[in-house]
Structures are given as structure tokens and as C-alpha cells.
Amino acid sequence: MATNDSPQFNRQLERFQPSAINAVFSLTNRLKAEGKDIIDLSIGEPDFNTPEHVKQEAIAAIRDNNTKYTPSDGTKALKLAVIEKFKRDNGLSYTLNQIAIDSGVKPLLFHLMKSLLDEGSEVIIPTPCWTSYPGMVMLAGAEPVFVRCPQEKGFKLQAEDLAAAITPKTRMVMLNSPGNPTGAAYSAEEMKPLTDVLLRHPHVWILADDIYEHIVFDDFKHVNPAALEPELLNRTITLNGVSKAYCMTGWRIGYAAGPEPVMRALLKVLSQGAGCPSSISQAAAVAALQGPQEYLKDWARIYQQRRDYLVSRLDAIPGIECNIPEGAFYLYPSCAGLVGKHTPDGTEISNSVDFVTYLLEAALVAVVPGSAFEYDPNFRLSYAASLEELEKACDRIDAAVLALT
């Protein structure tokens, strides 16, 4: 029985730790509060502002008293805008009953997991992976099955590794392209072997997290698994949102498209556990999806410049090894070459957490250790920061690494 001395909690919470990002976040904030000039490259959100026409639509929504509850799975206006988006950007056709809106992709994913997973279900998660996937799977009582995607293979899931990981208990596979934390994105040639494997396993749901779809470089063409392999359409749920593409992280709108029975199950979960997304943010998201889209390419070009700069600077530092990401705004270099070295005060660098702590304390640059993403020894830098900041950060990292012996 629970008492004040031994309060009871959900036992799934014992299965995982809070995200390692939180530890970096706390130390970064403490140093900032002490007045230290920290360059913060740990953050996963765009540094641009929400476009003006989107803001105006939100202001109009408030003025028009569009401020009440909406249906649990979103307004018809936003669902129609989402249908139009999938047609325009992905060549995918959906009906209203195949769309759901939630307060961001993060809660949407969680609610989908609650809808699709049972205790003991296995969920294949290619690693490195976004920090939240494993915790969400465990909160749903299911089992994450990690499949390592080596840096030498561009951090991309290989068909034979996917095939080997699928069991009768596999309920779901997570695909995230371009991905967090690596920025790796699958071309059609790279995705095809994966969809071929998935065709052979009709008991598996495919969750495609396309949130970084619009941030791609060098004319890369984003590929969605259901668009590439229409036979997978009845098993694929595609997630996307306005956070990263339209610089609307704080507005909290994500959307999903998938088979009608999945959306019915999801609606059940949403109606009891979510309420509805903000009516004002939904109105703003309609403007984002239906308004001009050209500026997305301008932003992608700016990210690409920063990527190129960061890769060229970091790759030149002995002990650090970069891949060239196809998209998103992250770099995930290996620091394997620095493990075993010592800081000027004699501390040994034994893993990415030691290296990241050293960078933060000695170089005043905040990045995230690979342990947060189930793949080490690497670290994640976000280049959602100005070129000037990136230049300063690289100078500092360069000097800090040079000081290691």
C-alpha cells in the first residue's frame, strides 16, 4: 500500500533515465546564470522567427473569438490544409478521416504508441535516435529494440539489420528522415531495400517521422516510405508538424496521416487524454501550410552554409570525425579519437559525457553527449545558430581539443 514514506509511481519510469539533454541543460543554465558567455549549440529548434503572415492569422483568430475547444483530433480547416500538403509535397492522397492533429509531434507519437502498442510489443528503433523514442515506447509498456546504424554507413539503417531485428512480436518500426541527431536522410535508393523488407512483414506498423522534411541540402529529395512503396500505405503512419519547418516550436502543432482504423483508435486516446490542440495555433498552422512555401528553401540554403562551415572546421580537428548530413540542422561527430586523452587538470576523457562536460566548462560551448541518442562516443551540435556564433564555437572547440594530452 502507498504511504507518504513510500509513494508509488508508474513502474515503467524505473526503466529509463531522464534525457541526458536535461543534465547539459541544467549545467548550461547554471553557467549562464553565473554570467559565463556560453555558446549554446545544444538546442533543437530553429533560430528564425515564425513568419509574419502566420502570426497575423493567430491574431485574427483571437480577435474573431476562435478561442474555444475544437474537435479532439483537430479542426476541419487544418485537416484540409494537411491533406493539401501531403498531396503537394509527397504525392499522397488522404481523406479527412485519415488525418489527426495534436499538440506537436511529440505528444502525437506518444498518443499513437498508446493506440498501437501492447505490453511486450517490440518497437524497432534505428540508432542514433531522437531521445524521446525509447522513453515513449517504455511508457507505453512496450520494448525498444535498438538497431545500430554505423557512422561508416552514414548512420543509416541497413536492410539486412532491419530484417534480422523483426520478430513475431515486432509491432512498429520508427523511421526518421532526415533524422535527429545525425541529419542523415534516406534517398529513394536507400529507402527501397527497407520498404522491400517491410513488405515481407505485414504485421509491422511503420511510423515515418518526417518533421525535418523541408530542411534538406544539395537538392536532396525527401522520401516518404508510403510514397515510395504504395503497398505500405495501409501500414504507414506519417508524422509531421509545423515546429521545425515553419519555426513554430512554441505553437505546438503536429499532424499524422494514416489508415482510418488507426486514426479511429488514436481519436479514442486523444478524446480521453489530450482534449484538443490550441484553436489559435491550429488557425496559424493553416496559414503556414497554405501560405507561401518558397522561404523554406531560403532557410534550407542558410542551414546548408552553416553545415558546410561546421563540417569543414570540425573535421579538421584531430580526433573529431564528421559525416556530411543530408538534412535537419544537426551534426553528430565522433569523438572516439579523443577518448583516453587528458584535460589540462588531469581528468581523463572516458566517454562523450566527459568530453561534452569538458567543452562546456573549459570552452563554454554547450553540445549534447551521444549517450542521449543511444550511440557513442559522439556528440550532437545544432547549427540553428548564426555563422558568427558557429565560428566562435569552432575556435573554442579547436583550442580546447588542442589542450588535451
Ligand SMILES: Cc1ncc(COP(=O)(O)O)c(C=O)c1O
Ligand atoms: C525527430 C523529432 N521528432 C519529433 C520532434 C518533436 O516535434 P514537436 O515540436 O512537433 O513536438 C522532434 C523535436 O525535437 C524531433 O527531433
